[in-house]
Structures are given as C-alpha cells and as structure tokens.
Amino acid sequence: MVSAIIETSGLTRNYGDICALKPIDLIVPEGEWLSVMGHSGSGKSTLMNLVGGLDRPSNGSLRVGGEDLLALSEDGLARFRREFVGIIFQQHHLVPYLTAVENVMLAQYFHSVPDEAEARSALERVGLGHRLKNRPGELSGGEQQRVCIARAIINSPKLLLGDEPTGNLDHKSTVMVMELLKELRAEERFTVIMVTHNQEVAAWGDRTIYLDDGVLVREERMKS
Amino acid sequence: MLFRILKNSFLKRPKAVFLVFLSIAMGAAVATAFLGIAGEVSHKMALELRSYGANILLEPSAVEGGGFLREEDLPKIKTVFWKYNITGFTPYLFGIAEFSAGGKKERGVVSGTWFARQLEVPGEDPSVQGIKGIAPWWEVEGRWPEAADESIVGAALAKRLNVVPGGDVTTTVRGRTQQLRIVGVVTTGGYEEEQLFAPLVTVQSLLQQQGKISRVLVSALTVPMDDFGKKDPATMSKDEYEKWYCTAYVTSVAKNVEEVMAGSRAKPIWQIASAEGALLKKLNSVMLLLTVLALGASATAVSTSLMASMAERSPEIALMKAVGADRLQISAIFVGETLIISVAGGIVGYLLGDQLAGIISRTVFNSPISSPLWLFPTAIISAFAVAIAGSVAPLRRALLIEPVRVLKG
Ligand SMILES: Nc1ncnc2c1ncn2[C@@H]1O[C@H](COP(=O)(O)OP(=O)(O)O)[C@@H](O)[C@H]1O
Ligand SMILES: [Mg+2]
Numbered sequence: 001m002v003s004a005i006i007e008t009s010g011l012t013r014n015y016g017d018i019c020a021l022k023p024i025d026l027i028v029p030e031g032e033w034l035s036v037m038g039h040s041g042s043g044k045s046t047l048m049n050l051v052g053g054l055d056r057p058s059n060g061s062l063r064v065g066g067e068d069l070l071a072l073s074e075d076g077l078a079r080f081r082r083e084f085v086g087i088i089f090q091q092h093h094l095v096p097y098l099t100a101v102e103n104v105m106l107a108q109y110f111h112s113v114p115d116e117a118e119a120r121s122a123l124e125r126v127g128l129g130h131r132l133k134n135r136p137g138e139l140s141g142g143e144q145q146r147v148c149i150a151r152a153i154i155n156s157p158k159l160l161l162g163d164e165p166t167g168n169l170d171h172k173s174t175v176m177v178m179e180l181l182k183e184l185r186a187e188e189r190f191t192v193i194m195v196t197h198n199q200e201v202a203a204w205g206d207r208t209i210y211l212d213d214g215v216l217v218r219e220e221r222m223k224s
Numbered sequence: 225m226l227f228r229i230l231k232n233s234f235l236k237r238p239k240a241v242f243l244v245f246l247s248i249a250m251g252a253a254v255a256t257a258f259l260g261i262a263g264e265v266s267h268k269m270a271l272e273l274r275s276y277g278a279n280i281l282l283e284p285s286a287v288e289g290g291g292f293l294r295e296e297d298l299p300k301i302k303t304v305f306w307k308y309n310i311t312g313f314t315p316y317l318f319g320i321a322e323f324s325a326g327g328k329k330e331r332g333v334v335s336g337t338w339f340a341r342q343l344e345v346p347g348e349d350p351s352v353q354g355i356k357g358i359a360p361w362w363e364v365e366g367r368w369p370e371a372a373d374e375s376i377v378g379a380a381l382a383k384r385l386n387v388v389p390g391g392d393v394t395t396t397v398r399g400r401t402q403q404l405r406i407v408g409v410v411t412t413g414g415y416e417e418e419q420l421f422a423p424l425v426t427v428q429s430l431l432q433q434q435g436k437i438s439r440v441l442v443s444a445l446t447v448p449m450d451d452f453g454k455k456d457p458a459t460m461s462k463d464e465y466e467k468w469y470c471t472a473y474v475t476s477v478a479k480n481v482e483e484v485m486a487g488s489r490a491k492p493i494w495q496i497a498s499a500e501g502a503l504l505k506k507l508n509s510v511m512l513l514l515t516v517l518a519l520g521a522s523a524t525a526v527s528t529s530l531m532a533s534m535a536e537r538s539p540e541i542a543l544m545k546a547v548g549a550d551r552l553q554i555s556a557i558f559v560g561e562t563l564i565i566s567v568a569g570g571i572v573g574y575l576l577g578d579q580l581a582g583i584i585s586r587t588v589f590n591s592p593i594s595s596p597l598w599l600f601p602t603a604i605i606s607a608f609a610v611a612i613a614g615s616v617a618p619l620r621r622a623l624l625i626e627p628v629r630v631l632k633g
Contacts, residue, residue, distance in 0.1 A: 043576070082547065082548020085520075093542075094543075095237035095543060097232040098229070105228075109225040110549045151547065
C-alpha cells in the first residue's frame with residue numbers, strides 16, 4: 001500500500017464571490033503522475049497553487065507530504081516550497097538578468113548553498129550543457145522550459161508541479177520536454193502533477209482528473 | 225550568490241541604480257558640507273562677530289572719576305589663564321583738546337591708542353595688538369599712523385576742520401601744543417568719527433599722563449551664557465567657582481583680565497556677547513535642520529525610485545518567492561542592493577560635500593576649511609540612514625507581493 005503524498009478534503013478557494021474551486025476531495029499516492037485537464041477558468045491553476053503552497057485555501061483541509069499547509073506561516077510555506085516542491089510554469093519564469101546556470105543556482109541559494117558544479121550537471125541532464133552562460137533572452141522557448149525543469153529538480157523535490165509547461169511549445173519541443181520529465185521521474189521518483197490542455201500530454205500520466213467550473217467531474221486511469 | 229545576483233541586477237538596470245546612487249550621494253554631500261562647515265562656522269562666525277566689537281571693557285575701579293590704569297600692566301593680558309581666547313585688545317587715553325587747522329578751530333576729543341603695536345611678552349608668542357586687530361571694520365582713507373606725530377581723524381571731524389590726508393592739525397591741551405600730521409581719515413559709523421586718534425605715547429605726553437591709560441577694550445572668544453554662567457560668582461561654592469572660572473563665559477574671562485590690570489574693573493559688554501551666543505545657537509540649529517531636511521529629501525527620492533523600479537521587478541520577486549525565498553532572503557537582496565549603492569553614494573557624497581564645504585568656506589569666510597576626522601564616517605552613516613529610510617516602503621511592498629497573482633499564466 002503506497003502512502004498518499006497529497007490529501008485534500010473539502011478543499012475550497014473563493015475569490016470574493018467567485019468560487020474558483022468547489023469543495024474537492026483528492027488523494028494523490030506517492031510517485032503518481034497525475035494529469036489535470038479542464039477548460040480555461042475551471043480552477044486548474046488554483047488547485048496547483050494550493051497544493052504547491054503558493055496560495056491558501058478558503059476552506060477544507062490540505063496535507064502535502066505529511067505537512068498541514070493551513071498551519072504554516074508565510075515563511076513556513078516558503079520553506080515548504082523550497083524543500084518539497086519543484087514548480088514549472090507555462091511562461092518560463094526565469095530571472096532575465098541571470099544566466100541559465102545562475103537561474104538554477106538561485107533555487108539552490110534559497111534552499112541551502114549554491115553549488116555551481118551541481119547546477120551545471122543538472123543543466124547537462126536536461127541537454128543544455130552548451131547553454132550554461134546564456135541569459136533567458138538568448139534561449140528558445142523549449143530551452144527556457146528545460147532550464148526551468150533543471151531549476152525545479154535541483155533541490156530533489158518530492159513533488160513536481162507543472163502548470164501547462166508545454167502550453168507554449170511546438171510539438172517537437174513538447175515531446176522533448178515530456179520525455180525528459182519521464183526520464184527524470186524514473187531516476188528521482190518524485191510525484192508529478194501536470195496541468196494541460198493537451199490530451200496527448202495528459203496521456204503521459206497514470207491518471208487524469210477533469211475539472212469543470214471548480215468541480216472535479218471525472219477521472220480516468222491510463223492503461224499501462 | 226547574493227553578490228552575483230546583486231552584480232547582475234545592477235548591470236541590468238544601470239539607470240535605476242544610478243538614480244538611487246545619485247539621491248544618496250547628494251544627500252550625503254549636503255550632510256557632509258553642512259555638518260563640516262557647521263563646526264567651522266561657529267568658530268569663524270565667532271571670530272567674525274568678534275571683529276564687530278570688543279566684548280570686555282576695562283575701566284579704573286575708582287568710583288570717583290579721574291582714575292587711570294597702568295600701561296605697563298597691558299602685556300600681562302597675554303599671560304592670563306584665558307590668554308588663548310583673547311583675540312586682541314587695545315588701550316585708550318582720552319583727553320579734551322583744541323584742534324586747529326587752516327584757520328578753523330574746534331574743541332574735541334583726542335584719543336591716544338595703539339594702532340598695530342608689536343608686543344613681545346617673555347614666554348609668550350609675539351603678537352600685534354591695537355585697533356587694527358580688534359576693529360577691522362574701520363575704513364581708513366589714506367593709511368594708518370606709523371610715526372609718533374602721525375594721526376588719523378574721524379570723518380565728521382575732518383570735514384569740519386577741512387583736512388585731508390597730508391594736512392596738519394595743531395592740537396593744544398592746557399597750553400601744550402603738538403603738531404600732528406593727518407595720514408588718514410577714518411569712517412566707522414560710530415562716535416569715533418568725531419575724534420582724533422594719535423599714538424598712545426604722543427597723547428600721554430600731550431596730556432602729561434605718562435604711562436597712564438583710561439580704558440582697555442578686550443576682544444575674547446567666549447561661550448554663550450547659560451543659567452550657570454549668570455550666577456553671581458560671590459555666591460558660589462568653591463567647586464562651582466572653579467567650574468565657572470574654567471568655562472569661557474564672558475564674565476569669567478573678564479574676571480581673569482581684571483585680576484592682572486591693577487586697579488581695574490572689567491565689564492562685559494553684554495548686548496554683543498549674548499546676541500552672539502544666541503545667533504550662533506540659532507545658526508547651528510538651522511544648519512542641523514537643513515541637514516535633516518536634505519537627508520529626508522534624498523530618502524524620499526530613494527524611496528520613489530525604488531518604488532518605481534519595484535513595478536518592473538515584481539515578476540522577479542514573485543518568482544523568487546515561488547521557488548521558496550522567504551521574507552528574510554528577499555529582504556537581504558533588497559537591503560544588500562541599497563547598502564552597496566549607499567556605500568558608493570556615501571563615498572562620492574563625502575568627496576563632493578568636502579569640496580562644497582571648502583568652496584563655501586572660501587567664499588563666505590575667505591579661508592580654507594580643515595575637514596574633521598569624524599566627517600567621513602558621518603557621511604557614510606548618513607548615506608546608510610538615507611538608504612534604509614528610503615528602503616522601508618519599497619521593501620514592504622516587495623514583501624507583500626503575492627507570487628500567484630504576478631505569475632498568473
Ligand atoms: N487572483 C484572482 N482573483 C480573482 N479571481 C481569480 C483569481 N485567480 C483566479 N481567479 C478566477 O478563478 C477561476 C479559476 O481560475 P484558474 O484556476 O486560473 O483557472 P485555470 O487555470 O483552470 O484556467 C477563474 O474564474 C478565474 O477568473
Ligand atoms: Mg491556468
């Protein structure tokens with residue numbers, strides 16, 4: 001019996017009158033690759049942000065990795081994020097004035113101590129060994145997203161969150177990024193939650209849940 | 225890593241950084257200049273004000289008129305406890321005389337004095353004493369007397385006698401006559417314009433009062449009077465008296481001088497002395513106020529430019545928070561940035577301010593300034609204070625940034 005890394009019950013998030021997430025009960029076993037699908041505005045990002053400790057729920061309970069996120073202070077959530085979670089966004093959010101390797105080292109710096117050799121080998125693992133000293137502006141979309149992946153995994157997170165990480169990429173880059181994530185997951189054994197609009201991308205996971213207007217309407221297990 | 229972040233962040237936004245640097249440097253420059261000259265100004269203003277009149281008057285203590293002081297006691301003034309505070313003194317001997325020049329006749333005051341007398345006192349540095357030193361505002365058309373039979377005449381008297389430099393005035397006292405060559409006409413704006421000034425020895429022999437003087441005017445640097453200084457020394461305990469004696473109140477310096485001039489009574493000339501103290505105090509508070517205002521203004525400028533760059537930097541801050549930076553780590557980056565800029569701003573501000581102080585001192589006081597040692601640390605601390613005060617609001621804003629709102633896809 002695999003233990004649950006994420007457990008929510010009655011998880012709700014309101015923005016004023018807007019109910020972005022209706023009460024949701026969700027259990028994610030450790031090591032699972034979960035895809036999240038739904039229309040734009042259905043609450044996918046809201047769910048990701050709550051699980052990743054970037055946002056606080058309006059109601060319900062939320063345990064991630066044994067930690068009650070509602071009980072954590074702002075700095076406690078920051079510590080949770082740097083120690084437990086790796087996040088990849090749709091828009092490759094990199095610090096524009098830092099090079100690829102410095103962007104990866106930034107995550108190390110907030111986590112503990114920057115280690116340039118380690119950051120370099122993480123970039124080599126995502127196939128960017130030749131782009132270490134380039135700034136984000138000099139990299140293609142797919143390359144930037146791979147820098148984000150290197151940054152997300154550098155502190156060996158237990159949970160990797162991707163909010164439409166391939167949303168801005170062409171087919172070839174998408175496949176490359178997904179292959180890479182699959183490889184890394186095989187080595188590092190982290191849990192993946194991946195928001196996507198793309199049925200094909202969702203199919204890389206073990207299970208897909210569907211959100212509609214803040215409600216978990218359906219789930220689907222992939223045949224392995 | 226922090227250093228790398230800061231370095232790259234600086235290189236990326238040179239304009240914004242320069243703006244903050246400039247604000248801090250200007251604040252530090254103004255603080256340096258103001259504080260640098262404030263101390264110097266008090267000192268120099270005291271000297272300048274001093275030149276507008278003596279502040280201690282020595283007269284014979286005999287209540288009935290006609291008493292005299294002794295000229296031979298004068299050098300002792302240079303040996304008293306407060307000798308270094310005494311910037312100058314000059315003796316006078318007055319008499320009524322009959323002046324005649326070119327057929328015009330008039331009764332008036334003849335005044336014997338020192339103009340610029342070389343004074344050698346054993347064991348003390350030689351000095352020059354006389355009217356030229358303690359009344360530099362006297363305007364002499366012509367030149368100052370040098371020989372025993374040379375004199376200068378007050379402008380009003382000169383006009384009535386119709387004499388100009390080069391002319392002669394015959395001065396008669398009780399039948400004794402002295403021919404005086406007029407070498408200058410003096411304008412003072414005061415009663416001196418009605419008198420004729422000749423060397424002390426000349427007037428002494430004219431009046432038959434060899435070695436005698438009727439008053440001495442002393443110019444001394446003093447501290448402003450306070451409540452303690454106003455107490456009557458006669459009512460003081462021994463300790464109090466000692467403290468009073470060792471503080472350069474105009475009264476204690478006067479007492480000091482009185483002790484060496486036999487038969488004299490010293491009177492502080494109050495209006496000038498107290499006005500000076502009050503003026504200097506006001507001047508110093510104005511300088512301090514201006515400094516604080518200047519620092520406040522540059523802190524506001526720092527705050528404004530940091531706030532402006534905050535809008536541009538919020539994605540970067542949100543991102544740092546998203547990858548796990550806590551408040552302390554975010555603050556370290558911000559405070560680190562402003563502190564580095566403020567060290568640079570402080571150094572440049574100090575150099576500029578020091579120059580500025582020099583220029584002000586040269587134009588206002590005609591003398592260079594020596595910047596005190598504490599000025600550099602003061603400039604750096606002012607720069608830090610400006611940087612920190614200017615960072616508070618922007619840092620608060622940075623800490624309030626919510627990553628989910630900023631990074632929304
Ligand atoms: N910060 C916010 N303030 C107000 N409404 C928000 C905010 N963030 C999201 N929402 C609303 O919540 C709903 C869900 O948003 P989101 O989770 O971003 O959807 P998705 O990622 O599925 O497109 C939407 O209706 C959106 O407008
Ligand atoms: Mg979304």
